[in-house]
Amino acid sequence: MAFENSEQNKPVDASTQAQRFAWAASVSEYQGMTSSSIQNRVDANQAAIESGFFNDLVIDFGNEPILAQASHYRDYPTVQSTEPAHQSLFQDPFTAPNKLITGESNQPNISGGVKDLNSAGQLFTGMVHEGLKTLDFLSKPAAINDSIISMGPILDTAVNYYTNPEKISHIQQDVTQFRDSGLNQAEQVIDRLSHPMNQNDVGHNSAAMSPWFIYGLKKPVSRATAVEAGGLTMDEAANLSKSELIDKLGTAGVEWTEQNYRDVFFKGHPELVGFEDQIVVHHAIEQQVLEEYPMLFTAGELNDLSNLRGIPKDIDNTFHKGELRKDWDSFYRKYPPGCLSRDDLRTRIIEHAAEIDRIHGKKFEPPQ
Amino acid sequence: MPFYIVEPEVPGRFGKQCVFKDRLARPPVVEKLHYEFDGWSGDDLLSVILTYIGTLRLAAALQKLDPPVSGVEFDDVVVTKSSEYRRWGELQPDNLDDFVWLKINGDVGVDDFGIAGRQQVGVADRYLVVSERVLATLRSLNFSQGTAVEYLHPSSRSM
Numbered sequence: 001m002a003f004e005n006s007e008q009n010k011p012v013d014a015s016t017q018a019q020r021f022a023w024a025a026s027v028s029e030y031q032g033m034t035s036s037s038i039q040n041r042v043d044a045n046q047a048a049i050e051s052g053f054f055n056d057l058v059i060d061f062g063n064e065p066i067l068a069q070a071s072h073y074r075d076y077p078t079v080q081s082t083e084p085a086h087q088s089l090f091q092d093p094f095t096a097p098n099k100l101i102t103g104e105s106n107q108p109n110i111s112g113g114v115k116d117l118n119s120a121g122q123l124f125t126g127m128v129h130e131g132l133k134t135l136d137f138l139s140k141p142a143a144i145n146d147s148i149i150s151m152g153p154i155l156d157t158a159v160n161y162y163t164n165p166e167k168i169s170h171i172q173q174d175v176t177q178f179r180d181s182g183l184n185q186a187e188q189v190i191d192r193l194s195h196p197m198n199q200n201d202v203g204h205n206s207a208a209m210s211p212w213f214i215y216g217l218k219k220p221v222s223r224a225t226a227v228e229a230g231g232l233t234m235d236e237a238a239n240l241s242k243s244e245l246i247d248k249l250g251t252a253g254v255e256w257t258e259q260n261y262r263d264v265f266f267k268g269h270p271e272l273v274g275f276e277d278q279i280v281v282h283h284a285i286e287q288q289v290l291e292e293y294p295m296l297f298t299a300g301e302l303n304d305l306s307n308l309r310g311i312p313k314d315i316d317n318t319f320h321k322g323e324l325r326k327d328w329d330s331f332y333r334k335y336p337p338g339c340l341s342r343d344d345l346r347t348r349i350i351e352h353a354a355e356i357d358r359i360h361g362k363k364f365e366p367p368q
Numbered sequence: 369m370p371f372y373i374v375e376p377e378v379p380g381r382f383g384k385q386c387v388f389k390d391r392l393a394r395p396p397v398v399e400k401l402h403y404e405f406d407g408w409s410g411d412d413l414l415s416v417i418l419t420y421i422g423t424l425r426l427a428a429a430l431q432k433l434d435p436p437v438s439g440v441e442f443d444d445v446v447v448t449k450s451s452e453y454r455r456w457g458e459l460q461p462d463n464l465d466d467f468v469w470l471k472i473n474g475d476v477g478v479d480d481f482g483i484a485g486r487q488q489v490g491v492a493d494r495y496l497v498v499s500e501r502v503l504a505t506l507r508s509l510n511f512s513q514g515t516a517v518e519y520l521h522p523s524s525r526s527m
Contacts, residue, residue, distance in 0.1 A: 317459055321407035322513045325378040332417050334492055336392050
């Protein structure tokens, strides 16, 4: 869908960039980010999962199951295949929907595992190398999502190593190398892990959601729900290619969207990357339209970059959830479903969103 | 006595547990109400498409009015937080208050609560109208996101 948005690709001048930086730097959350303990973080994440914020997932490392977000690990295409050391982590997403599926991640392949090592030195060096890559990745914003996924092969390698007494003599040398090379990154990782998760940690990726939408519902549904809505069993779905599954479910009113909207927004506005925890992404034509007027728009249309607006979070409650929601609620009051022809209602909705842009455009980030 | 058109905060929407008798009507005919919050700035009266909920303290304040408040019945509502609410949790109260459903059934310009306007074939134009004392009650609590303008009864406009 091509909503007019001539501003979206304009470069941001230095003044605007400076203002954004000052704005973000003024937010207290950037300060004092070290506190608490790793356990607090685990508790916070677990609470988020239990409250439904994240989809359930248990990664079972023996007696200490680790909970993590799973939804976007399942449905995205494989970026790079790996040869995992821990095969149990790599489950068929169709048959084991509640297991972590690293092979289907859309995240960077931060650790492919260590393989075919003939000596302890090679093994541990490989482990250090993998570990440093992981630490380097984790020290970056929005990396927390991907942290757990990176651990499997490294842990496997470590476990295998330490079960062989002949390899122990190499540890001191390798640990020294590890310490010297990785201390800084490790400190950053520990710093990031030792406070409760916030939007900065989560990054725009953690807003990632299932790419499956059922017509008439605003929120995405799980793959299992999508498959069921399409009249298929999980076994039947497992026997279809991805494109076949998309086509098959599409005929049953289940829509596939390639990316989640926050990813789309920040990829379309790279100048705002780093401010993910400060920007609420709003749909110019509200997602609520999917529920109020089923079949009038698709989730893919509404998640198009041209329909996405950034809103500074400090005005989210008053502007986004205040003025804009009241404005759209007024529209829904005025135009019940079926009050106009499909084309007329669709046009009216697009015009309404454009009118909001005209009135409030300067409040958006970037301005409209 | 003056009456006012009130537009409360709309921090949420109909939740999945709603049971509708007529989803297309304005207001929708709802048998069981589930309100899902995407945010909340703390106002005591909230709405979604001509359907209203209020905090228990608002209900208590209204029930203390003398003579008794008219044009509204109180009923149960299920309230939940959406993932959007939790994602931006630092912007919202940690816990939602207890809410009640305000079922509006009064005559506009007569009772304390009423739904004015009409739904013709096609476009509707309907809104909540409250008495001056109800507006005063709202403003004595939290009505920061709501707006109110005086309601001119059609008969007074034609004079």
